[in-house]
Amino acid sequence: MAKENSFDIVSRVDLQEVDNAVHQTMKELETRFDFKGSVSRVERQGEELVILSDDEYKLRSVIDILQGKLIKRGVSLKALQSGKIEPAAGGAVRQRVSIRQGIDAENAKRIVKIVKDSKLKVQAAVQGDQVRVSGKSRDDLQKVIQLVKAADLPLDVQFTNFR
Known part of the structure; x- marks a missing residue:
């Protein structure tokens, strides 16, 4: 037989790799001149990423940086599903990106x-x-x-x- x-x-999706990409993104945001004094940040909450920035232009820049870090760490962008850009406190904008498992x-x-x-x-x-x-x-x-x-x-x- x-x-x-x-x-x-x-x-x-390896969530540890996502965490590493988020940390690398935050380090880059801290050192870049165009983000001095900005409230821009990325954090992972469960299976969701929350991206916060001063305005839509800076938000798009943060997303580009994050996507580059994710690609370098071997995380496929197909696993991410972006939500709508919504207003946040203090005139900032926020976008939630869910991680599909x-x-x-x-x-x-x-x-x-x-x-x-x-x-x-x-x-x-x-x-x-x-x-x-x-x-x-x-x-x-x-x-x-x-x-x-x-x-x-x-x-x-x-x-x-x-x-």
């Missing part, structure tokens, strides 16, 4: 559909916030990984538990 092979498709039901269905349409001898099943793909041939599983990587998904996916 042939052994069944499988792997999981997940969407996870896990694959939502709609995207999980898209991934399963991609796998089923490939006509490979594998099965895909949604398990909570991840998708498990299983089959007898490891080569078929490798092909599924390539298909999912090539698909234009609105979230960053990783492949875990390959056995």
Whole structure:
């Protein structure tokens, strides 16, 4: 009897890397001349980033700095979902950016559909916030990984538990 092979498709963000990017952003804001005397700051509250600045122009600059730091630390920008820019105390502006963890039901269905349409001898099943793909041939599983990587998904996916 042939052994069944499988792997999981997940969407996870390393929050420690996000914290490191936030700290690096704050250090840069403290040393930059154009942010002297500014109330600009970034902080992580649970699975959400709160970005505060004097005006929209400086807010956009802070976001650019933060995105650069996140990219350098290997955090995909697809995992971030920006909220509206809202007024804050003292004439400042604030923007909340949520960090998406896990694959939502709609995207999980898209991934399963991609796998089923490939006509490979594998099965895909949604398990909570991840998708498990299983089959007898490891080569078929490798092909599924390539298909999912090539698909234009609105979230960053990783492949875990390959056995």
